[in-house]
Amino acid sequence: MLHLRMIVPAEHTEAAVQLIEKTVGTTHLVVLPGAAHAPSGDLVLCDVAREAGNELLHGLRELKIDQEGSIALENIDLSLSKRADEAEKEAPGEAADAVLWEQLSEATHEESTLSVTYCAFMILATMIAACGVVLDNAILIVGAMAVGPEFGPLAGVCTGVVRRAPRLAARSLIALLVGFAAAIAATTLFSLGMDALDLFSMDQLDDPRPNTSFIWQPDPFSFVVAVLAGVAGVLSLTSSKSGALVGVAISVTTVPAAANAAVALSYGEFGQMWGSAEQLLLNLFGIMLAGVLTLYGQKLLWRTQRGHWSRTGKR
Structure with a gap:
């Protein structure tokens, strides 16, 4: 209720x-x-x-x-x-299937606001992930994924497209792009500083890194996981089951890919940088595509349920 x-x-x-x-x-x-x-x-x-x-x-x-x-x-x-x-x-219908569009728009509007706090979380998450990729530490990668606030703007883009709200979609896309740009720029400087302190090195970046090499080597599973995560993330928002967002956050390699791109850029490793950028764009596109299709699917399901209730008077 x-x-x-x-x-x-x-x-x-x-x-x-x-x-x-x-x-x-x-x-x-x-x-x-x-x-x-x-x-x-x-x-x-x-x-x-x-x-x-x-x-x-x-x-x-x-x-x-x-x-x-x-x-x-x-x-x-x-x-x-x-x-x-x-x-x-x-x-009519089931509570779990009902989408409160006004509430969703308000929530995504707040989460997709380009603010100092939002950028700070993006930068901190990417710096944590940079430590993870250099040290080949999966725990740091998972922590960085959980800290990253990028799903808010992603959900805002999806909601703006489905609700035909260009302002919401545009502000969410701007927040997403500016946030990642700021995070990559700051993390590149962070990597140079860590190298000057002998805490990062070129050899660490060129090592096999079995736990984190997938970050800059995208494959079909990268897109599949992004799509599945996008569906789960949107469903968690529309059904008010926010706990699932943590699982979504640590299942896609958006922040780690941005971090690996930044570290690779600082060392002039353009092969890894472009691979990481491809991984980042693939994940972002997969999440947004899945989010838009999920919201459209929920609208269709709700109309079908309401139509059935109108005809029969039964749930």
């Missing part, structure tokens, strides 16, 4: 209440006239099944409540209510 808290201008309260009451899967409606002061209006509270959330949010936005008042939504971790159970049964 989801909990909605709205500040509704008094002249729109009746329309908002009627919308909530006629939306299948809503319950626990509370109206507190004149309770809100900034902005002024009535405070309207209700719970809604996740499956019905999109329909209700769309209707509320058509009433311009988001512009003249406010709409806040949060997940309910525990609801001990017979009426809530009945509302969930009445709502």
Whole structure:
């Protein structure tokens, strides 16, 4: 279940209440006239099944409540209510399959913002990965993958394409490109500094490195894993199962590939650098392709489920 808290201008309260009451899967409606002061209006509270959330949010936005008042939504971790159970049964489809597009757009917008913090995480993750590739240390590589924040912009590009939101797609793509460019540039300088301190060496880079040589030697499995990770990552976002994002982060070699490219560049090893760049681009393309197709698939699945419910009245 989801909990909605709205500040509704008094002249729109009746329309908002009627919308909530006629939306299948809503319950626990509370109206507190004149309770809100900034902005002024009535405070309207209700719970809604996740499956019905999109329909209700769309209707509320058509009433311009988001512009003249406010709409806040949060997940309910525990609801001990017979009426809530009945509302969930009445709502069409399954909660796990429902995509809250407004929530997804908001989440990806926040995660894809080009900020100092975002760039810092990208740079730190790439530097950690640089240590991993030079030392041929798989643990450092996994740690760097987990630190890297690149899946946020990747998800933003996918969401922007599917929702036909060019601004979101563009800002996400810019964050992705600028983030990797800054990380590679900073890590190249970091590698030169480590070499000056005799902590990195050309011999380490040219060693066989059995644990990390795959980073600059892309093969068909690189693309396959990227596609699978893209599907899993998008599903984890749309189903609010964020724990799966950790697995996604450590399954693709985006940050390690950028790190290997930076270290190779610092030593003039252009063969490894181009191999790493190819690995990076292959992974990014695979994730974005899979993400877009997954979101389109979820839209189609949801329409099919709602169509079946409309015809039969059964879930």
